[in-house]
Amino acid sequence: MLIGNAVVGQSGGPTAAINATLAGVIRGALEADCIKTVYGMRNGIEGFANKRLIDLNSVFASEEAFETLEQTPAAALGSCRKKLPDPDSERPEDVAFYQKIFSVIDEFNIKYFFYIGGNDSMDTVAKMSRYAEKTGVEIRIMGVPKTIDNDLALTDHTPGFGSAAKYISTTVREIVRDCGVYTVKAVTVVEIMGRDAGWLTASSAIGRIVDGAAPDYVYLPERDFDIESFFADIEKAFEKHPNVVVAVSEGLRYADGRYVGEGTQSGSTDVFGHKYLAGTGKALELAIKDRFGCKVRSVELNLPQRCAGHLLSMTDISESRSIGCEAVRAAVSGVSGEVMVFVRAETENYACGIEHRSVRGIANATRYVPDEFISEGDNNVTDACCEYLLPLIEGEYPVKYERGLPKHIIL
């Protein structure tokens, strides 16, 4: 049994569930006999290097603190974006960096190191592990994934995605209702996050298999975007009803590789001489207005997609908590240098197991929406896609409010 202290950090972009995973790690650490104190590092590995640690044992003495943490959006410990140097590098500054990190590990008697993050954070886990191995430091280092984008390899889905997908599917459905009240011809373009993978944009369609309320068309970055086919789609939708709603990924590109959001920017600058960064939705709004002359509106869902703590998928929060807890159990049992993953059972009803895989397999891969989830015509997702997505948004976390607003914890 490896006895000592643990440290946990958060890194990369925030999600609405990353604190549920933090809560899971803390719960797991408090339960483990071999872990004495669990520290939180402020602002990830950057804060750790500067000994910006917080004793979490004292903060999480009550169940209420856990519950409030789970419903607090964004990384409660703060985050960072830091690319670690090659652990085999012999450049003096790189050697000094690792020496500094490992001197803090030594000083605080850290035997368990948990890092919650996306692709880049798993790279940190891989490099830290390599350095520990090379220098013979006895420490267990584990990665716990998070990203709203759902584009990590090895795992069926990612912690944080389900809540983002629930927010998106709920909000787009509300926009569909809103747009349906008038009888005049109008198009609404909803722009959704996901520069490379279309999982979030796809989730706007989930309502279709629930009660039919969904965008008319859904365009993913996995396919080349063609403006004439797009116009033809809208024309066809107008034959059915006057209020057309389309969901588009921020990452849409034409066949020649240009982003759709760049399309309307050429030569267009503001008074300061900036190139106008329009965004995909705005660009398509203008293109539709030009072609159809009808009322057009674009809505960029923007930051709330990753921080809407008031609307959390119970499935996501519960799984995000469990995967944190399981990371501690795995480490205590002797695992190191691995990342936790979800494995979906091949059963009729949704069930999901938690396992671990080598972190090297996750670090630089992207998982795209597969062909069978994209409709013929490249302008929608299939029912099979919606069936894959639906269980991830099911259940509602019972958010607690105080004087009209959701309660948050500040660490």
Add this chain to the structure above:
Amino acid sequence: MLIGNAVVGQSGGPTAAINATLAGVIRGALEADCIKTVYGMRNGIEGFANKRLIDLNSVFASEEAFETLEQTPAAALGSCRKKLPDPDSERPEDVAFYQKIFSVIDEFNIKYFFYIGGNDSMDTVAKMSRYAEKTGVEIRIMGVPKTIDNDLALTDHTPGFGSAAKYISTTVREIVRDCGVYTVKAVTVVEIMGRDAGWLTASSAIGRIVDGAAPDYVYLPERDFDIESFFADIEKAFEKHPNVVVAVSEGLRYADGRYVGEGTQSGSTDVFGHKYLAGTGKALELAIKDRFGCKVRSVELNLPQRCAGHLLSMTDISESRSIGCEAVRAAVSGVSGEVMVFVRAETENYACGIEHRSVRGIANATRYVPDEFISEGDNNVTDACCEYLLPLIEGEYPVKYERGLPKHIIL
């Protein structure tokens, strides 16, 4: 006792609570002995003129239908934007218009007419009343207000505002959390609806009196916007923390009357030759980037402000329902040509009564955020403002979900 049928319609922009008012009117009508059938008009007065009526008695036979209606955002009966002609006009098309409307009233034996809407809809109520009076038609015509903007005269606040304010204060607070995770200097500009009155933008600050989480500064359209003071405010906020968040109204203007959103558009056109309609947030994003060279992001809250049925203020929904119900009671007791209003009690704890006023007083007036609610320096709202707003967002409507998504009704 005036015995006959009733009709109810919805008009103007949707809100998340306009269906709660519809539910209230239907409940009131079903309870009234003198009302036989309650009809809904599709797409407001336009649909009514074309006899597009739906029998609501049969739809609302169960309590469940009422509950689902109350949590369905956007006008379930559809809406319209129609300015009625002068009822005293002698132009043949105007006379014909009113004759058509009143022939439908006669054909369906309508004795009670309820119209839920904003300023323009109250104009419809006033003109219909005038025409009925002039022609001696025995009918009771009542207006029930709705608007997320909270800018109607005579009433303490408007049905629909509380839920929009709850959505805005919750979401802006989540954005504040999200922006707080990094240590690099960054400004986030949140653009909020309200072209003339700043009530919605003001509500972004409510968190300040709850747990301190609120934008650093809040800029309302009631005050001239000055870009140099704005830059100075940001500079000052940077002295306190690296992550600055400001809330701005879409309707901000410079002292010379130009909209801030116009500022960056001069000469800037897209490939189709359109003038770029940037929006206030985008314009300020570019201006800040230019001045400070730091990371800047703008977030336009957009349509979800008026249709986020998943996050409803219990106070708002309960009051919106009651005001609809009270409109029926008033009409049954003999009132006509009036609009229902909220009157806040001057008690320590929040309490609100429902009364009625002449519709002529509400039709073309705008209620602005008063001076005592705006801070010195014109860059924030006062605590008194937050205290006025807080009770309106309190309580959470227990939204029912089905397979991960809020249940909606389709009429």
